[in-house]
Amino acid sequence: MSDWPEGFRAGFVCVVGRPNTGKSTLTNALVGQKVAITSDRPETTRRVVRAVVNRESGQLILVDTPGLHRPRTLLGERLNDMVRDSLSDVDAIVMCLPADEATGPGDRFLLGLVSKLVSKKASIVAAVTKSDLVDRAALARRLQDVSELADFAEVVPVSAAKGDQVELLASLLIERMPESPPLYPRDAVTDESEETLITELVREAALRDLRDELPHSLAVTIDEIVGDRIHVSLHVERDSQKGIVIGRGGAQLKRIRVRARKAIERLLDKKVSLDLHVKVTKDWQRDPKKMGRLGF
Template sequence: MSNEHDKDFDVSGVEPAGPIYGTRPDGFRSGFASFVGRPNAGKSTLTNALVGSKIVITSSKPQTTRTVVRGIVHRPDGQLILVDTPGLHRPRTLLGERLNDLVKTTWAEVDVVAVCFPANEKIGPGDRFIVTELGKIRRTVKIAVATKTDLVSPEQLGQHLLDIAALGAETDTTWAEIVPVSAVSGDQVSLLSDLLLGMLPEGPPLYPDGDLTDAPEEVLVADLIREAALEGVRDELPHSIAVVVEEMNLREGRDADKPLLDIYANLYVERDSQKGIMIGHKGARLRSVGTAARKQIEALLGTPVYLDLHVKIAKDWQRDPRQLRKLGF
């Protein structure tokens, strides 16, 4: 990709970044970096840690991220735009194929790709598959990030870093850096930010000060609802949940100092049996999902929320092109 940021930039079909913002101090850098890796490798948690705010949903369940969300890191010496992608995997559904296409398109368009290798898991065929695929994109700078270092001993971490270096040699991949970090403890997160920024081209800010993401609020809200739903039915419905925000408006007729945001959202599953699981006995499961999601949404948007959730069936939506379009994929 060109290192000139004098035009709008678009990653994987999301909205263009828009106009250039502000003047450029000497040596100011700006650009795009993408975290990639196997599902559940810590990419979303690391994005949130670098941005300093929760803008990407996380879950102990793999395959949580389904959209590309930009997190924006503002610094005096530059602006780092983080592109969080779904985990690359061998797809079993049409949805899986589309998510993989999204990842590969993103790789070719960013300045730096950071491959995440969780320190508490041995490097395996999935990692080799990702690095081999990444090797087909020659011009993008590549770094390796050992994530979740708080979960292992120094000896285990040392071996993990050697394994990452060996994987690079085996796949003819040149790592510009190999960096161990813990997003949970904050260890070396600032160093990673410094390294990523130093690999970006010089250029003006691409987003206004204060912006933490360019994802529409409806997308962030839908993701927070789906995160709450995944935590509730972790084993029964790992990948079958989709959320669409149908309506989101401030309630009319309220005092300016007492706003209330009305959100109406549909939670889609694939079968009747899944609908029953999602609603729970006498609606208990759905109520708990709504309560957890509402707290997260209020924390994100800083506004009291009335959340109205309904469960609907979109039969086999992960394999149906028409249903995927309807649900935003």
Template sequence: MAASAEAGAPFRSGFACFVGRPNAGKSTLTNALVGSKVAITSGRPQTTRHAVRGIVHRDDAQLVLVDTPGLHRPRTLLGQRLNDVVRATLSEVDVVAFCVPANEAVGPGDRFIAGELARLPKRTPLVAVVTKSDLVSDRDALGAQLLAVCSLADFVDVVPVSAVSSFQVGLLADVLVSRLPPGPPLYPDGELTDEPEQVMVAELVREAALEGVRDELPHSLAVVVEEMIPREDRPADRPLLDVHVNVYVERQSQKAIVIGAKGARLKDVGTRARGQIEALLGTPVYLDLHVKVAKDWQRDPRQLRRLGF
């Protein structure tokens, strides 16, 4: 997302954190601003499980967006650790963007987050971002939502946006950049994220596995890439990367759901994930998926460590 630098204006660089309750549209907005997919998206809460950095390169600035897990009242040890990720990120960024959906009334979850933000140093500017504005066609209703959001905290700016229709996405970038300090670029030109490839591959598999699942299963899914190795004895013009992945669930009944009748669902997950992985890595991939049970891993410190939390 390019912007022309004003004559004599300093180059700016720094970090902006998106925070909000689960499923507030933070990851979709991150991808829209970066102009490429760096964060997986899903209609399921708690899709994002770690801080994902997306880098916006402009003529006048380098804006590093940090998409965080949804801040919430935790019911598991995993939930507590996801909240810890958000709080650690909030303490390190130059500007915080609080995302609230335009089509959902301000509620206890938003007020819980506002209370967390009130603990930040006063020097950290807060920007309110009213996401999913394309879902509200009534201007009066959108105006009422903007007023309700404004009452949550002392915001320096309020920006309604739609990542889907690109409504005011560029304006939001301008607002965030204006709050960054002068400084040189923090990442090489053209780099869109600092996520390790294995982490991104695991996330793409989890995104595919989340499609169409129900009830509590999305929270119980964890994905670990065990190995990524080039296939030996392949000609240089026909490479193949072997990617071995374990999908973990908490109960045997969940394993059956993920695999599906005669393995049909797992095959579909593999097909969709492989296409995304090949696009990411730029090489043909053989994706080897296995589903395993890690009983109650969300509440087990030892298993959480093994799964990367």
């Protein structure tokens, strides 16, 4: 006997948009609590689960897409490969387009990329965010513009700040998910899972530049969280890899720290400081005891 209703739907959703278009605020509003993440980690490093939206009728797994945060700084094929990898199995994309700004080149670029790379079965839904910032007439005009921009599956005005239409968006998305049992536990989440997600974000930040040099040799652990200060270790297998992660004059490690901190702040919805230490843990992959300590 199953403990979910008949016709339950569940799937993966990626919220995209230019910086500052309201992605994090919308994510938090959909989830309905500050952080809701799960301890299960996806089987690959391609996808980072940011949050799970649980409703009676279904479940939306909100995922992050490596590559989409700064598509313009990555070149051609590499960008396409990264984005294609991470978008190939999402069921819907939510594209955030703020109500109080006109469509710009950044939106068109992102939309072009997503439309080209997302699987054919996925729906692209436009969320016209921050609807509380404009009056009705301006909102109507903006909705018209957005509808003409692309063949969106839905165009939904939302105000995450006021909570307007957030539930409507959630149910429209759930309707577009495949019928499936819940993919993650339907109940609340533990502190431990927050830590898992933090390590995942740090690992992703590091691998974004170093994927070729360190395919599987990188493990990340949290040493300590004191208030808003997070101490994290990056474990590599060899001295030479340590040098790669740190980079010339520490430049690479600094990039990783800035990137990871931003992602963690988005996740936790607060400012944090992040300390990264690179350690050589020799041959950790071949030593079950070491692997256990590193959370594998």
